[in-house]
Amino acid sequence: MKDQVHHSAASGYKTAADTYVKGRPDYPPAVSEWLTGTLGLDGHKTVIDLGAGTGKFTGWLVATGAQVIAVEPVVQMLEKLSLAWPQVLAVSGTATDLPLPDASVDAVVCAQAFHWFASTEALDEIARVLKPGGKLGLIWNLRDTRIDWVPRLDAIVNALEGDTPRFYTGQWRKAFPHPAFGPLQAQHFQHGHTGSPEDVIFNRVRSTSFIAALSDQQRAKIDEQIAELIAGEPQLRGREVVTVPYETAAFVAVKNG
Template identity: 80%
Template sequence: MKDQVHPSAAAGYKTGADTYVRGRPDYPPQVADWLTVTLELNADRTVLDLGAGTGKFTGPLVATGAQVIAVEPVPQMLEKLCEAFPEVLAASGTATDLPLPDASVDVVVCAQAFHWFASTEALTEIARVLKPGGKLGLVWNLRDAKVSWMPKLDAIVNALEGDTPRYYTGAWREAFPHQAFGPLQVQYFSHGHTGSLEDVIFNRVRSISYIAALPVAERAKVDAQLRALIAGEPALRGRDVVTVPYETVAFVAVKGR
């Protein structure tokens, strides 16, 4: 199973689970309606939180009343999830080797995760555990590129990505179309990540897998670049609390009956 986890995820999330909890934004309130209306989650349903990480999206899933099963391959991330949500059935696993029976869940949700394992093989395995007519939800929180200083932040981050899978490249879309699923349908929600500069800028960047995996000296260089960016931006300089605007994009595809 370890061989199926990208090295950036295995190394970065192993050491950066705490930073991930502090630095990653939550999801907007509109997601609650998307879960209950579009994905039809309720107390009679079972949902798989695939690539669940530290449980950032587990809370909204639990709030629907559905039975939640969380699957995550990185032990340090899974430990954080179990601490936060002891009522959730959590297990180690990957998208191509799910520890679940055939047709056992109504919904599969991948929040901030599908780009890591986007493949025909993963979709085939997801379809295996979904009931006929079940739904696959894909969710990402994205920094709003329309903000004037955001391209500068993205340039710092993207320069170090190497071969790490990322949402913005669109490579994840190559897994579709897939014979088990209908077409992807999409909705967008706007929100903001409000907090200290340490959390919403520094810890957010530090929580990125391939940056968390860098040697200490290289991570210090990234911090220096972020400090220079903040010093040059009136919207950030000298602020105790800032709001970084985000757009949440939510896709759904329905498994054939």
């Protein structure tokens, strides 16, 4: 591979694949229309699921009828994806070294992933494999900070991010504009992640790359901080089922030509 996977992803996701499956939220129903309408996916199209992880988004792509090629550099994540979606071609690769011919796919979708490799070099490679007029879709689930306890949870997590690329910083936007693509077009959807606090709060935080890479003692301290937050928040305290509010941000850029 031409590039190296960021150390937070390489070390964290190697051990957190199971937690990732349990803790990560799904996407809202409106994403189906975004994929078929905005991205134009159907049974005649081929799409790359780039940075596919454990396949959390893969099912949405499969549901469009398109041929799906999942690309993921972390072996442990790719194994989970292959078990969940055996009908999908799952290959090891990175955003700057895609194992596909020139102009061979109709769309590339990066779900919860583009911030890891946002660069001119990655967009060059994505443009290489896209057909003229092909589409790049970027999508992220974000906790909705308009709910007052959410920023307090984010503060616990963000204090430990170090040099890990994150969506919320906006650094990923510096890869644009890019000469191969038209302007980014954005849509936003609201939804919630409902389940036990163990899964939708604790496991969601534990699945964060740089949290998963911490020592057992450090992770236990994070668990303690989250438990204190829950105990002090009436919307969460003593509840067996809670809903974490999310916003989904979706972007599309069309390849020129």
